[in-house]
Amino acid sequence: MTTAARKLGAERGPALAHGEFDVQRIRADFPILQKKIRGKPLVYLDNAATSQKPRAVIDALVRYYEESNSNVHRGVHYLSERATEEFEGARRTAQRFLNAASPHEIIFVRGTTEGINLVAHSYGRSHIGAGDEVLITGMEHHSNIVPWQMLCKEKGATLRAAPINDDGELIFEEFAKLLGPKTRLVGITHISNALGTVNPVRKIIELAHSRNVPVLVDGAQAVPHQSVDVQALDCDFYVFSGHKVFGPTGIGVLYGKSALLEAMPPYQGGGDMIRSVTFEKTVYNHLPYKFEAGTPDISGAIGLAAALDYITGIGLDKIAAYEHDVLEYATRAVSAIPGVRLIGTAREKAGVLSFLIGDVHPHDIGTILDQQGIAIRTGHHCSQPVMERFNIPATARASLALYNTKEEIDALVRGIGKVREVFA
Ligand SMILES: *Cc1c(COP(=O)(O)O)cnc(C)c1O
Numbered sequence: 001m002t003t004a005a006r007k008l009g010a011e012r013g014p015a016l017a018h019g020e021f022d023v024q025r026i027r028a029d030f031p032i033l034q035k036k037i038r039g040k041p042l043v044y045l046d047n048a049a050t051s052q053k054p055r056a057v058i059d060a061l062v063r064y065y066e067e068s069n070s071n072v073h074r075g076v077h078y079l080s081e082r083a084t085e086e087f088e089g090a091r092r093t094a095q096r097f098l099n100a101a102s103p104h105e106i107i108f109v110r111g112t113t114e115g116i117n118l119v120a121h122s123y124g125r126s127h128i129g130a131g132d133e134v135l136i137t138g139m140e141h142h143s144n145i146v147p148w149q150m151l152c153k154e155k156g157a158t159l160r161a162a163p164i165n166d167d168g169e170l171i172f173e174e175f176a177k178l179l180g181p182k183t184r185l186v187g188i189t190h191i192s193n194a195l196g197t198v199n200p201v202r203k204i205i206e207l208a209h210s211r212n213v214p215v216l217v218d219g220a221q222a223v224p225h226q227s228v229d230v231q232a233l234d235c236d237f238y239v240f241s242g243h244k245v246f247g248p249t250g251i252g253v254l255y256g257k258s259a260l261l262e263a264m265p266p267y268q269g270g271g272d273m274i275r276s277v278t279f280e281k282t283v284y285n286h287l288p289y290k291f292e293a294g295t296p297d298i299s300g301a302i303g304l305a306a307a308l309d310y311i312t313g314i315g316l317d318k319i320a321a322y323e324h325d326v327l328e329y330a331t332r333a334v335s336a337i338p339g340v341r342l343i344g345t346a347r348e349k350a351g352v353l354s355f356l357i358g359d360v361h362p363h364d365i366g367t368i369l370d371q372q373g374i375a376i377r378t379g380h381h382c383s384q385p386v387m388e389r390f391n392i393p394a395t396a397r398a399s400l401a402l403y404n405t406k407e408e409i410d411a412l413v414r415g416i417g418k419v420r421e422v423f424a
Contacts, residue, residue, distance in 0.1 A: 021322045026314065027403045029054040040373030043408045048193045048221060048352055048399035049377050050243045053307070057247060060306035064299045072298055073272055073289070087298050090305035091288070094253050097308045098238060099229040104258055104287040108301050111252035112220040113143040115239030116187070118254055118291060119216055120147035122264040123237075124185065130156035133182040135213075137175065137199070138164040138389055139192040142382045144218045148187060157184075164389060168195035168344040175204065179211060186215045190222035194383040194397070195344030196327075196352030198222075205234055214260065220244050224401060225323055225350045227316035230255050242300060246401075247307035251300030254291075261287050268293040311402070319402045323351060326400055330409045334398075337416055343395050354381075354395040357416060360423045365396040368422060369415045376412075 027033050030052045035042045044052060064086065070079035072087045088103070095103045109115045124147075128134065134148045138161050145159075152159045160183075162175035170188075179186065186208045191198050205215045214236035222228055223240045230238050237260070242251040256264075266273055266284055270293035275283040284290045311319060330353050335342050339358040357365055366378035377397045380387045387393060398412055 021314070021318050023322070023403065023405055027405075029056065029310075030403055031055060031058070033403060037373040037375075038371060043372075043374040043411045045398040045400065045404065045408065045412060046375045046377045047224070047401035047404075048244070048381070048397065050249070051224060051246045051401050052403070053246055053248070053303075054310050056310045057303050057306045061248065061299050061303045064302050069299075071295055083298055086302050087296070090301040093305035093308050094301075097223075097228075097312065098253070098255050099231050100255050101231060102258060105255055105261065107254040107256065107261070107288045107291045108296050109239075109252050109254050109291075110250055110297070111241035111243070112141075112218060112239045113241075115237075115252055115254035116143055116216065116218065117147045118267045119237050119239075119256070120151045122267045122291075123214075123260065124148070124151040125155070126265055128152075128155055128157050128184045131182060132157040132184045133160050133180065134158075134185050134187065135160045135162065135175075135178055135183050136187045137162045137170050137189065139168065139170070139195055139197060139199075139383065139386055140187070140189055141193055141218065141220070142384070144187050144189060144216075145385070148185075158182075161385065164197075164386075167346050168192065168197045168386075169346045169348075170197070170199055170204075172200070172203070176207060179208060179213065181211075183208075183211070183213050186213055187218065188215065189218040189220075190228070191219075191225065191350050191352075192344070192383070192386070193221045193352065193399075194354060194381040194386045194395070195346065196349040196354070196399075197344060197346040198348035198350050200348075201235065202233055209234065221351060224311070225316075226320045236260055242304040242307065245304075245307055246310060247304035248297075248300045251297045251304050253304075258287060261291070264291075266290050266293070270294045272296075314402065320350070323400050323402060323404075326404055326406060326409065327351065327353065329406050330398065330400070330412070333409055333413050334416065337413065337420070339420065340416065343390055343392065351400050353398045353400075355398075356392065356395060357419055358423065360419060362394040362396040364423070365416075365419050368419045369396075369412070372411070372415045372418065374412055374415050 068082045070083040072084040091103045094106045208215045216237035217235045219240040224245045238255040243249040273293040341356045343354040362378035
């Protein structure tokens, strides 16, 4: 590196200082980021809702349909074998990505929501009964609340939620108190989509296991931002959505420890999940197919694998360091604006900046920012209990991905200035 380049790197911040993370090169991989919105360059800060897709993912989808399309696990012909190979290759990619012990522990599902519903239906219905308890936290996404509520209602069980403090952190002592002899399962988000709080999942899993309680981790907001090792975490289930980690919609992963998955009844019945069927008796297929009834989202899995390869190629530790730097910059800049209140100020945070401006309705914030080509999310972010905890109906939320820049944060700050002008 030349002295000039090193100097430039030092000025731009630590993530770029070693020439390791070239955000402009990364941006060039995402066709949609080159778009103008309402005549302004797109500033996409709604990554917690869904992420944009790199060329590598788009190409993988096109290539699959142009060169390999066929049904999997059935045909003896060339294309079916090729599609099966690519689909199963995608499963091994997901296995490596999470460091699961075996590809059989990777179940392809539609996304986080379906993954949690699968566990609630299959594991939940066979292990949770009247008087039992399921323990979650006060910062869960609705998809890690409602399936447990439905299960508890059906079984006469009780759903408990551990409270969070004013910074949006789990109150660990309260969680430990609620983890009692009746608790049969813990469900916890790795990173909160509404607050950005990073939960101490390793510590939570250790405590739950010391009381023989299995733990499901909702990793939807974690996998795009940091490396995850399910064996190091020792979690029992881990779920995430492809579309939030730069892959296609309609595909996601449920990881489960094989001993648990083996003992669980199937979730849906149909083709592919059976070994033999007569009208008297059906013998179920082995893992992971027992949980993958019907034709799967073949292209989705292949696209997801391309996305996981893409971020692994860049390096999740580098992504985490870079995003941390941008989030700190954004937090400083946005909280310095008069009248701005940050919602979610946990010590450990990733990816998310939720805020309010005076008493301006978040919807109006979103609309004015949109006029400047800035995409953020406004509303309750599928986490109404979090809004209730802070006594607010909604927030404006800017959420980051690896391709966001400090210049985009500057644009957000200027946009918030416009909002303040309009509502002065
Ligand atoms: C988005 C999200 C979900 C739901 O994911 P889907 O892709 O809609 O199934 C669940 N939990 C968290 C933390 C999320 O951010």
